[in-house]
Amino acid sequence: MKARILAAFRSLFRKGRLEREMDEEMRFHVEMETQKQVQRGLSPEEARTRALRRFGGIEKNKEECREAGGTRWIETLFQDVRWALRALRKNPAYAVSAAVTLALGIGANVAVFSVVHAVFLQSLPYGGGERLVRLRMDAPSIGVEDAGFSALEVGDYAAQSQTLSGVVEYHSMSFILLDKDPERVRTGVVSASFFDVMGVRPMLGRTFAKGEDAPGAEPVLVLSYNYWLEHQGGDPRVVGRSFKMNDKMHTVIGVLPPMPQYPDENDLYMPISACPFRGSPEMATHRDHRMLTVFARMKPEATLAAVTRDLDTIFGRLTRTYADAYPAPGVGATVRAVSLKEELT
Amino acid sequence: MPSKTELLQGTLDVLILKTLANEAMHGWGISQRIEQLSQDVLQVNQGSLYPALYRLEAKGWIRSRWGNSENNRRAKFYELTRTGRRQLAEEKEDWERFAAAVGRILEAT
Numbered sequence: 001m002k003a004r005i006l007a008a009f010r011s012l013f014r015k016g017r018l019e020r021e022m023d024e025e026m027r028f029h030v031e032m033e034t035q036k037q038v039q040r041g042l043s044p045e046e047a048r049t050r051a052l053r054r055f056g057g058i059e060k061n062k063e064e065c066r067e068a069g070g071t072r073w074i075e076t077l078f079q080d081v082r083w084a085l086r087a088l089r090k091n092p093a094y095a096v097s098a099a100v101t102l103a104l105g106i107g108a109n110v111a112v113f114s115v116v117h118a119v120f121l122q123s124l125p126y127g128g129g130e131r132l133v134r135l136r137m138d139a140p141s142i143g144v145e146d147a148g149f150s151a152l153e154v155g156d157y158a159a160q161s162q163t164l165s166g167v168v169e170y171h172s173m174s175f176i177l178l179d180k181d182p183e184r185v186r187t188g189v190v191s192a193s194f195f196d197v198m199g200v201r202p203m204l205g206r207t208f209a210k211g212e213d214a215p216g217a218e219p220v221l222v223l224s225y226n227y228w229l230e231h232q233g234g235d236p237r238v239v240g241r242s243f244k245m246n247d248k249m250h251t252v253i254g255v256l257p258p259m260p261q262y263p264d265e266n267d268l269y270m271p272i273s274a275c276p277f278r279g280s281p282e283m284a285t286h287r288d289h290r291m292l293t294v295f296a297r298m299k300p301e302a303t304l305a306a307v308t309r310d311l312d313t314i315f316g317r318l319t320r321t322y323a324d325a326y327p328a329p330g331v332g333a334t335v336r337a338v339s340l341k342e343e344l345t
Numbered sequence: 346m347p348s349k350t351e352l353l354q355g356t357l358d359v360l361i362l363k364t365l366a367n368e369a370m371h372g373w374g375i376s377q378r379i380e381q382l383s384q385d386v387l388q389v390n391q392g393s394l395y396p397a398l399y400r401l402e403a404k405g406w407i408r409s410r411w412g413n414s415e416n417n418r419r420a421k422f423y424e425l426t427r428t429g430r431r432q433l434a435e436e437k438e439d440w441e442r443f444a445a446a447v448g449r450i451l452e453a454t
Binding site: 060 | 392395408409419421426428431435
């Protein structure tokens with residue numbers, strides 16, 4: 001959401017450049033199409049006419065792209081604001097009373113929220129939360145922010161890190177679960193030690209055991225508290241029950257306690273071996289198929305600075321060994337760790 | 346000769362995502378690849394292609410950057426983001442389920 005607002009503001013200032021870029025992009029397309037038609041045997045003029053006709057008119061395309069870009073609203077917003085200011089200037093008494101009312105209302109809200117923040121939002125609900133970090137890969141010069149990691153990369157960081165223990169992966173997808181009726185469930189797909197690393201203990205049953213995320217392991221599920229309450233009637237006998245998902249039977253092994261879930265509010269969790277997409281040979285072998293979120297626990301002696309140096313070393317090694325899967329050195333891509341405490345508060 | 350099948354908006358979106366799954370491409374390349382891979386059955390409405398690309402970028406499923414094309418001209422390349430990759434996986438599954446269901450109905454006597 002924040003990214004879209006920023007993009008809209010940026011588009012206001014860069015309107016000239018964005019228009020020129022759009023123009024250049026579309027001209028390129030028409031020229032490629034013209035070339036293709038010429039290769040088919042048309043004369044250059046006929047080729048260009050046909051290419052333009054197929055393209056459907058450059059101006060029309062541009063207009064639709066401007067709308068599709070989703071940044072129009074900010075121009076309209078500014079127009080509305082200017083109109084409103086003009087109207088207020090004509091009616092100063094109204095403007096003053098409106099301002100006073102707003103000030104009182106905002107002041108009251110801020111006071112209440114400060115108290116709530118101080119009392120409730122203090123600490124993370126995760127055991128030993130101060131030592132938890134999330135890894136992120138960025139290359140701002142080519143517009144890459146928080147790119148996510150591939151399966152091979154997670155393995156590399158887990159194996160080579162000197163400062164991190166418990167490197168685990170996470171991603172969230174939606175699947176269909178066949179209960180009495182098929183239902184869509186938001187699913188967190190995680191390494192077996194995910195809950196241990198995050199310091200989360202189950203309320204019922206257990207969480208994943210070592211090896212339960214290996215290829216070929218029996219598919220199991222851990223339910224979230226809310227899902228358990230709302231969709232399984234809060235029935236403790238659900239542990240041990242099996243449900244069909246993705247053409248396989250998955251057995252419920254545990255239920256989580258009520259807690260805010262991070263990074264997403266998932267209905268349930270499965271180990272990575274049970275995810276048909278994560279378990280595909282494609283994901284396992286392509287270093288550049290990046291979509292995983294990575295968490296880790298800092299070793300007791302490690303500082304955030306030491307972790308950063310460690311990650312830099314590993315990243316450097318990887319970019320040299322597998323140069324095709326990484327941006328060129330000059331781009332300035334980095335991998336670093338962000339403390340979860342910082343991210344969440 | 347039967348008319349080529351034109352693509353609906355949602356379908357075009359998922360085909361764009363799939364085309365970008367393995368390599369970054371510019372808009373023209375994407376339209377050619379879709380036509381080529383569908384063995385010319387699917388014709389990309391070039392008037393919907395760029396609005397679709399801009400929409401997908403606004404949603405954060407693809408990102409763009411300028412680069413050099415095969416014939417050394419400046420072109421805007423698109424590539425899949427992490428959320429885009431996940432979206433592709435989910436839509437592919439939906440589509441396969443949908444196609445299987447329709448197939449079963451059509452086969453039923």
